[in-house]
Amino acid sequence: xxxxxxxxxxxxxxxxxxxxxxxxxxxxxxxxxxxxxxxxxxxxxxxxxxxxxxxxxxxxxxxxxxxxxxxxxxxxxxxxxxxxxxxxxxxxxxxxxxxxxxxxxxxxxxxxxxxxxxxxxxxxxxxxxxxxxxxxxxxxxxxxxxxxxxxxxxxxxxxxxxxxxxxxxxxxxxxxxxxxxxxxxxxxxxxxxxxxxxxxxxxxxxxxxxxxxxxxxxxxxxxxxxxxxxxxxxxxxxxxxxxxxxxxxxxxxxxxxxxxxxxxxxxxxxxxxxxxxxxxxxxxxxxxxxxxxxx
Numbered sequence: 056x057x058x059x060x061x062x063x064x065x066x067x068x069x070x071x072x073x074x075x076x077x078x079x080x081x082x083x084x085x086x087x088x089x090x091x092x093x094x095x096x097x098x099x100x101x102x103x104x105x106x107x108x109x110x111x112x113x114x115x116x117x118x119x120x121x122x123x124x125x126x127x128x129x130x131x132x133x134x135x136x137x138x139x140x141x142x143x144x145x146x147x148x149x150x151x152x153x154x155x156x157x158x159x160x161x162x163x164x165x166x167x168x169x170x171x172x173x174x175x176x177x178x179x180x181x182x183x184x185x186x187x188x189x190x191x192x193x194x195x196x197x198x199x200x201x202x203x204x205x206x207x208x209x210x211x212x213x214x215x216x217x218x219x220x221x222x223x224x225x226x227x228x229x230x231x232x233x234x235x236x237x238x239x240x241x242x243x244x245x246x247x248x249x250x251x252x253x254x255x256x257x258x259x260x261x262x263x264x265x266x267x268x269x270x271x272x273x274x275x276x277x278x279x280x281x282x283x284x285x286x287x288x289x290x291x292x293x294x295x296x297x298x299x300x301x302x303x304x305x306x307x308x309x310x311x312x313x314x315x316x317x318x319x320x321x322x323x324x325x326x327x328x329x330x331x332x333x334x335x336x337x338x339x340x341x342x343x344x345x346x347x348x349x350x
Contacts, residue, residue, distance in 0.1 A: 082275060089124045089271070092132060096120055097267035099136055109140075111151015116140040119204040121270035122278050126299075139204055146203050146210055154196075161189045194221045197231055197277045205281060216285060224280035231276045235269050 086093075096117065103113035119139040123130035165185045172178030198217040202208060208216065221228050242265070282299070290297045 085125060085127060085275070086271065092124060093121075093267040093271055094263045096132055096136070097262070097264055099133065100266050101262070103136075103140065107155065108148075108151070110155060111147040111149070112140045112144045114151065114154075115143045115147035115200050115203050117266060117270050118200040118274060119143075121267060122201060122204065122274040125271055125275035126278060143203050146213075147200065149210065150199060150203065157192060161185065161192070165189070191218075191221075194228055194232060197221065197228060197273045198281060201274065201278055201281055202285070205278070206285060220277075220280050220284060223284060224277065227276040227280055231273050234272050234276075238265075238268065238272075 100113055100117045103116070104110050116136040116139040120130060120132055120135050122128075123135065165182060168178055168181040168185050172182055195214070195217040198220045199213055202213045202216060206213075282297075286299075287297055
């Protein structure tokens with residue numbers, strides 16, 4: 056290619072299929088593209104969670120929009136949020152109530168068993184079991200709300216599949232878990248190092264991205280596991296194509312208006328004589344004619 060590219064020659068064109076990037080590069084690119092969207096999504100989520108009982112439906116809607124962003128699907132934020140809030144209300148409402156009860160009960164149980172272990176040494180086993188149970192339930196939630204908004208499974212099946220998927224996709228699950236832990240640690244360090252006024256500013260900044268950022272990380276890593284082991288097998292068993300990948304398939308038959316050969320053309324070499332001829336020269340005759348001049 057050289058240090059200074061030659062723009063006189065035509066290139067091979069733009070490839071039709073997207074150039075797939077992988078790993079952290081793709082994540083940062085997609086995250087950066089939706090950064091401000093995620094801030095507004097986070098604020099929208101907080102507003103919908105103000106009535107505590109709507110925690111479940113609001114979380115389902117949050118994950119639906121975050122999933123669309125992370126998988127680079129077209130999405131109108133408020134429309135998709137409100138639509139999912141209503142359509143998944145029944146299952147997500149029940150799940151949300153159970154979550155609220157678990158948020159209250161599990162920490163209380165850990166504290167109780169911790170105090171119990173001071174009297175009886177074998178109580179430490181109960182503390183470890185309680186913490187392990189809390190972590191398992193937390194990790195299962197990486198998949199629960201994504202399954203609610205992406206499938207038509209019953210809650211019993213969703214709970215079972217969430218546990219299985221968290222085990223099968225352990226690598227992606229752990230990446231999501233440690234990414235969120237790292238995010239929380241960074242936010243905590245920022246708060247501890249801030250002054251009195253700085254704490255308020257930092258809280259505003261943190262609250263602007265905490266929930267939607269976590270949902271985006273989880274969706275980016277865990278939704279492909281759901282697609283691979285739950286959604287794709289369904290379409291394979293039906294002998295149908297997964298509509299998620301329609302944008303990757305070239306139009307055929309009546310749908311094709313013209314044949315797109317992007318990325319297949321050979322670069323056109325332009326000779327020096329052609330460039331001089333197209334650019335004109337001092338000795339070239341002036342064009343005749345008395346056409347109207349527009350300044």
